[in-house]
Amino acid sequence: MSAARPSAARRLLRAYPTLLRIGFAEAVAYRAEFLVWMLATTMPLVMLAIMTAMAREAPVGRYDARGFVAYYLVTLIVRQMTGAWVAWEMNREIKEGTLALRLLRPIHPLASYSADALAAMPMRALIALPIAIVVLAVTASKDLTHDPVNVVIFIVSLFGAWLLNFSVSALIGTLGLYLESSLQIWEVWFGCFMLLSGYLFPLSLFPAWLEKAARALPFAYLQAFPVETLTGVRDRHHAIQGLCMQLGWAGVGWLALLFLWYRGLKRFAAYGG
Amino acid sequence: MSAQIEVDKLVKEYRVHERGAGVWASVRSLFHRRYRTMRAVDELSFTIAAGERVGFLGPNGAGKTTTLKVLSGLLHPTSGTVRVDGFDPRRREFDFLRRITLVMGQKQQLLWDLPPVDTFAMNRAIYDLPKREFDETVAELVALLELGELVKRPTRQLSLGERMKCELVAALLHRPRVLFLDEPTIGLDVSMQATLRRFVRDYNERFGATVLLTSHYMDDVAALCPRVVVIDHGRLTYDGALGELVRKVRPQKRVLVRLADGKQETHDVPAAELQSTIARLLQRGVADLTVEDPPLEDVMRDLFAGDGGRSGDKGNAA
Numbered sequence: 001m002s003a004a005r006p007s008a009a010r011r012l013l014r015a016y017p018t019l020l021r022i023g024f025a026e027a028v029a030y031r032a033e034f035l036v037w038m039l040a041t042t043m044p045l046v047m048l049a050i051m052t053a054m055a056r057e058a059p060v061g062r063y064d065a066r067g068f069v070a071y072y073l074v075t076l077i078v079r080q081m082t083g084a085w086v087a088w089e090m091n092r093e094i095k096e097g098t099l100a101l102r103l104l105r106p107i108h109p110l111a112s113y114s115a116d117a118l119a120a121m122p123m124r125a126l127i128a129l130p131i132a133i134v135v136l137a138v139t140a141s142k143d144l145t146h147d148p149v150n151v152v153i154f155i156v157s158l159f160g161a162w163l164l165n166f167s168v169s170a171l172i173g174t175l176g177l178y179l180e181s182s183l184q185i186w187e188v189w190f191g192c193f194m195l196l197s198g199y200l201f202p203l204s205l206f207p208a209w210l211e212k213a214a215r216a217l218p219f220a221y222l223q224a225f226p227v228e229t230l231t232g233v234r235d236r237h238h239a240i241q242g243l244c245m246q247l248g249w250a251g252v253g254w255l256a257l258l259f260l261w262y263r264g265l266k267r268f269a270a271y272g273g
Numbered sequence: 274m275s276a277q278i279e280v281d282k283l284v285k286e287y288r289v290h291e292r293g294a295g296v297w298a299s300v301r302s303l304f305h306r307r308y309r310t311m312r313a314v315d316e317l318s319f320t321i322a323a324g325e326r327v328g329f330l331g332p333n334g335a336g337k338t339t340t341l342k343v344l345s346g347l348l349h350p351t352s353g354t355v356r357v358d359g360f361d362p363r364r365r366e367f368d369f370l371r372r373i374t375l376v377m378g379q380k381q382q383l384l385w386d387l388p389p390v391d392t393f394a395m396n397r398a399i400y401d402l403p404k405r406e407f408d409e410t411v412a413e414l415v416a417l418l419e420l421g422e423l424v425k426r427p428t429r430q431l432s433l434g435e436r437m438k439c440e441l442v443a444a445l446l447h448r449p450r451v452l453f454l455d456e457p458t459i460g461l462d463v464s465m466q467a468t469l470r471r472f473v474r475d476y477n478e479r480f481g482a483t484v485l486l487t488s489h490y491m492d493d494v495a496a497l498c499p500r501v502v503v504i505d506h507g508r509l510t511y512d513g514a515l516g517e518l519v520r521k522v523r524p525q526k527r528v529l530v531r532l533a534d535g536k537q538e539t540h541d542v543p544a545a546e547l548q549s550t551i552a553r554l555l556q557r558g559v560a561d562l563t564v565e566d567p568p569l570e571d572v573m574r575d576l577f578a579g580d581g582g583r584s585g586d587k588g589n590a591a
Contacts, residue, residue, distance in 0.1 A: 008367065011401050018398035022384065022391055029386035029427075100347050101382045106370035107399045180290075266349045269287060 012111055019112060023119025034120070038127055041079060047200055048072035061205045062233075070143035071202055073135040074227045079199065080128040082161035082222065084117050087186045090173025095181065099268065110170060110261065117166060145232040153239045157226040160246040165222055167253030174257060177264030198224030204233070218253070221246035276320035277451065277483050278344065283353035285314040285339050285507075313339040315507035316353070323450070326477055326484040328498030328515065332577045336507035337487040341453045344485070345375040358451060371400060374449040378456035381428075381440050389424045389431075389439035393446060400447040407446065414442040417472055434465035441469070445476065452476070454486040458493055470496045491569030505577060516566075520544075522576050523567040533558035541567065 006014070027034055051068045054060055063071060090113065093099040102109040135144070145151060172189060175182035194200050197219035203211045214220050225242040228234045234242060289311050292302040314336040321327050331337050342348040343355055346362035346369065355362055360369035383392045397407045415424060418438040428436060437457065445452075454473065458466040474497055477484050488494055494501060494515065501518060503511035511518055525541040528550060532538070542550045547564065554562065 015398040018395060022395045025387055025391060098380060101380060103347055104345060104375055105399050106367040
């Protein structure tokens with residue numbers, strides 16, 4: 001190799017903007033399907049309607065009606081900006097053998113999957129940004145943190161939640177190299193996510209033992225942690241602690257992903273054609 | 274000439290899950306799975322020098338595609354060694370992947386809803402190609418394949434042949450030194466097949482690239498490959514010149530005659546009897562007479578049906 005050859009990381013950095021541009025163009029090409037799919041991820045709005053109705057007479061736990069509005073709208077923003085569904089794509093490509101086409105290119109397939117996932121963000125922001133404006137208008141920012149450090153932690157936690165979400169989704173997709181289909185595992189994960197991440201109910205409404213268990217598991221760092229940081233439930237100390245936990249889980253997720261990926265590739269049969 | 278592709282005692286086995294038909298078999302397979310080890314490639318050895326065009330032939334399931342996938346780093350060999358341009362394909366190093374391409378007639382890398390130019394741009398980024406070199410290559414390949422403005426139309430709106438041409442552009446943008454072509458002309462009409470063959474030949478001659486081609490269209494092989502490697506059940510059965518293979522498997526020449534009365538006849542005759550046969554036919558009053566090798570399809574049918582290839586006709590087989 002010549003000395004002038006740029007490192008793999010530099011090549012990736014140079015290629016990434018083009019991958020994002022192409023990924024965005026693809027997301028736009030499927031705009032109708034994409035919009036319908038995004039609207040299907042609006043479960044927090046359903047929960048918002050139910051919980052605000054319940055809190056009309058008296059607060060539920062620490063949340064009054066306005067508190068629930070802030071909680072569920074921020075939950076929706078976090079979900080839109082951090083969700084990753086790469087397991088589906090990976091499963092299909094492994095089954096059909098088209099993963100071969102990614103493996104033939106001199107870029108890590110996980111990097112190209114991540115670009116596909118991130119490229120959809122601007123489209124998701126189209127939904128998330130108006131909601132963010134509504135949150136600010138409805139709550140008059142009273143239910144949001146006023147600590148600038150916590151705001152910064154919230155922004156970093158969005159990236160952390162995406163890293164963790166992507167690593168888990170890609171890990172489950174990678175299990176397709178070991179199993180005939182790993183999508184049932186994804187369904188189990190998603191069920192646990194709905195219950196234990198704070199996506200359906202704030203964790204503080206759970207019995208103490210369940211809340212404690214949920215906060216020890218990775219699910220809480222996908223939703224509850226960023227949401228609680230922005231809505232002022234967590235003070236600065238707890239927010240920093242949460243960020244460390246979140247990044248720790250993301251690290252575990254990526255290590256497990258890379259381990260399974262490299263072992264699994266040896267089993268790849270590249271069926272079809 | 275030193276070998277650019279070296280395959281030494283390559284073995285590739287798959288573990289396949291087996292179950293019978295019907296509901297009961299499905300239920301039973303839930304609790305007790307039966308697996309069978311299938312050997313797709315069996316102690317295969319051959320070498321190919323830089324710049325050669327080699328046809329890789331064999332019946333369905335012979336192990337051709339599996340071998341190509343091992344050579345391009347997609348599959349890990351069960352045992353044996355493989356080197357391509359000095360690299361171990363399993364490691365899938367950047368410099369290795371920049372030197373090879375694998376074109377699969379049944380799989381495409383083009384982005385379905387975007388125009389091929391977007392796939393080209395993506396490959397430029399991934400292969401880290403300088404803009405000027407990229408622009409020149411695209412212009413050259415697009416002109417050679419007479420694609421014109423087609424590359425700006427969404428891929429889904431292109432015909433199969435147009436897509437395949439664009440696929441070749443995408444696969445060759447980084448000017449690979451080794452081309453693995455797996456059924457590149459499958460499903461294409463005759464004139465499109467001829468265009469692609471001409472193009473592959475031009476590319477090989479211009480850049481000195483090595484070509485290893487599998488195809489069920491014997492015209493592809495006859496037009497492109499002076500040398501063929503034949504495998505059956507994963508084992509090498511012939512390695513040598515195509516003409517030699519034809520002579521060994523079907524030593525007869527085919528004589529096509531149109532007699533003066535308009536009647537047409539075909540005679541397969543041993544080379545030694547060719548002259549006497551022609552003389553005899555000429556006495557009957559011939560309007561037209563052609564002598565040719567038997568069709569390659571027939572040669573291959575004979576080779577795979579009987580023991581034509583396995584009974585020691587191994588050419589340069591190692």
